[in-house]
Amino acid sequence: MDKSYDVIVVGGGVAGAHTAMAISKFSGGRFRVLLIDKNARSEFGKKTKTGWSCGDAVSKKSLDFACNALGISYGYPEIEHKVDGVLVYSPDHESKVLFDGDGYILNRRTWAFKQLEYLEKFGVEVLDGIDAQGLLANGGFVSGVYGKNITSGEDVRLHSKIVVDASGSASKLRTNLPINSFIEREIDKENDIIGTGRYIVEFELGEDDETWFHPRYCIIHLDQILAPGGYSWVFPKGENKANIGLGILRQLLNRRNRKLGVNDSLQSLIDKYLAINRAIRNAKPSTSPLDENNVFNIWQVPVRRQNDCLVANGYAIIGDAAWMPRPIDAGGIGPALEASVILGRCIVEALEDGDVSEESLWKYNVEYVRRRGYQMASFEVLRRYLQGLTNERISFGMKYFLSQEDVENIKRREHPRFPLLNSLIRYLLDGELRKRIKQDPGLAKGLRLTAEKSRRLISLYSQYPESPEGFEAWHKRFLAELQDAYERLSPQDS
Ligand SMILES: Cc1cc2nc3c(=O)[nH]c(=O)nc-3n(C[C@H](O)[C@H](O)[C@H](O)COP(=O)(O)OP(=O)(O)OC[C@H]3O[C@@H](n4cnc5c(N)ncnc54)[C@H](O)[C@@H]3O)c2cc1C
Missing domain, CATH: 3.30.9.10 (D-Amino Acid Oxidase, subunit A, domain 2)
Structure with missing residues (x-):
């Protein structure tokens, strides 16, 4: 099989399916879009052999964002249940933090079939049972994918102006990207x-x-x-x-x-x-x-910040293949949905301009960082810090240091600032607490440092380069800040 398209999307999970819909929708169906997935049609969007593995939770806000942009809607059974928020309990169950806000518990299996229905309605060609094994390249540009038809064993070569890699966290395509690019190939496992x-x-x-x-x-x-x-x-x-x-x-x-x-x-x-x-x-x-x-x-x-660069000549990554889940809670559906809309728009513009270079696709980097990506490095730092704490210290921190303002910040998808740390009043009023703080000044210091690092990383993201030229200099400064955070916040409870 040897065929040509404008765009090939690899992976029929939430990221790939919605990106393919977005390209079709925003171009009015003018471009030939192919989506390939290794699963058979009866198992569309299945993540692993054993199922559509997920906690199934997504915020109403993220789902609405994609549905409104694409003019689609989901209902029962793919939205299986509605919730009013998330309750986080400390290890001792004594403190709870409520993040209120409407959310949905999806049925990922039936949701995938509904997405397939929409894809076909949007005119996206869907090829199931194809294992994409690698990327084709020509003149420094990605120019398609090669792979195998899983049932017949037939070799497949599919050509396109752009390949979207939405093949999930074990992407072979990104790892073996055959052209020069700023995209990082490997995650720190x-x-x-x-x-x-x-x-x-x-x-x-x-x-x-x-x-x-x-x-x-x-x-x-x-x-x-x-x-x-x-x-x-x-x-x-x-x-x-x-x-x-x-x-x-x-x-x-x-x-x-x-x-x-x-x-x-x-x-x-x-x-x-x-x-x-x-x-x-x-x-x-x-x-x-x-x-x-x-x-x-x-x-x-994957629970790090998104890949620091999401595009190359003729190639873009999205969803788990781009390490988009939020580092603090591994929520990847919302980021994937929002990125799909952004990427869909950028791809249509690039195709209309007849320029699918890294530079032309760069807008996707900038817009994703602006909408969602800017907080991810700070959540990565907070996550790594919290992972090094004992149960006792987490319970203590949640009880005394997390304020309502922090909760509101996290709900707005911002980083907590732990303002209570700055208010010594609490410590001074409570003798027992004062004793504890004296015994464990490291916790207060560590939390204050994560908040400080968070502000610096968010500020660096606000300087994310508008084009590839500025990337290397920006990246150097960004990695230095991150490295400094890791060194100063290295786990103390080991
Ligand atoms: C146990 C668990 C719980 C989670 N809980 C939540 C939660 O509650 N809320 C939340 O927001 N997120 C959660 N996540 C994360 C969320 O599920 C993912 O971030 C999201 O589904 C990623 O979507 P994706 O489309 O990028 O990738 P995937 O869903 O992994 O889809 C990738 C698709 O690509 C196909 N594919 C892979 N390789 C190839 C290939 N070589 N050729 C062709 N096709 C290929 C796969 O078959 C699959 O259909 C959870 C994840 C896990 C594992």
Whole structure:
């Protein structure tokens, strides 16, 4: 098979599907858009062999942004349940922080089929069962993809002016990018990949304990013993149904196992987490046809800032392939949806101008950083700092240092400033606390430093270069700031 298109999108997940829709929509269907996915049509958008692995939560704001831009809408069953916000509990369950705001719990499996329906309505050609194995290049430009038809074994060569890599966190295309580019090929697997997994379960209600299950709120538990370097969650899918899972940083799980003299795996931790949930009883994998082939799975999420550059000549990356999930909570659906709209517009402009160079596509970098990307490095620094803290210190920090203003900042997708740290009044009023602060001045100092670093990184993002010429100088300054943060905030609780 040897064919030509204007754009080839590799990957039919949320990022690829919405980017393909956006290109079609914004060009009025003038360009030939092909989307390829390695799954068979009956498993469209499936992330791994075992399912559409996800916590399924997305903010209404992000979904509305994409739906309004593309003129599409989603309803039941792809939006399976509505929630009023997220409740984050400290390890000792004594402090909770409420991030209110409408959100949806999706059914990723049926959502993928709805996306396929829209793609075809928009005139996007969809080829299923194609494994994209590499990028074709010509004259310093990406010029297509090569791969195999998984069923027939036939070699496939597909040509295009632009390739969008939306093939997820294990992208082979980005790793083996055959042209010169500022795009980073490899992620730091030790520090920036979270191993994560989840069940979709039905259950009977157990004890009336809202710290473990609430039908209107997504619950997040921070606990370095249960989910070292990550967190665990109970996201309601109804009165008696939930998505329950957790994420861990592999090296911290190993360290925790050594310390405790145990041999837990990601799966055993998820099973334990399910078993200790006192608000649910007799939990069983969902038997609903909506969850067919999707009740348990394990996969990975990148949790660093997005790739510092998202474009090359004839090539752009998006979604997990571009490391877009928010470093602090691994939420990648919202960033992927918003980036799809931005990238769709930039690609249409580039094709209309007849120029698909890095320079022409650069606007995608600038606009993504402006809308969403500017806070990601600061969340990366905060995430790395929090991962190094013990349960005791996280509970203490959440109780005394996190103010309502911080919560509002995080809700606005900004970094917390921990203003309470500056108000010594609290310490002075409370003798017990004063004693603790004296014993542990490092925590207050560390949090203050992450806030300070956050401001500097956000300010550097506001100087993100408008064209590729300024990138190298900017990147050097940016990496130096980041490196300084890592060195000064290196984990203290090891
Ligand atoms: C357990 C878990 C829980 C999560 N919870 C949440 C959450 O609650 N909220 C949230 O916002 N985010 C969550 N995330 C992250 C979120 O799921 C991802 O950020 C998002 O789905 C990324 O979408 P994507 O389209 O970039 O990639 P993917 O969903 O990975 O899609 C990639 C697609 O490309 C296809 N593909 C891959 N390689 C090839 C190839 N070589 N050739 C052809 N096709 C290929 C795949 O089959 C797949 O269809 C979670 C992730 C995990 C693993």
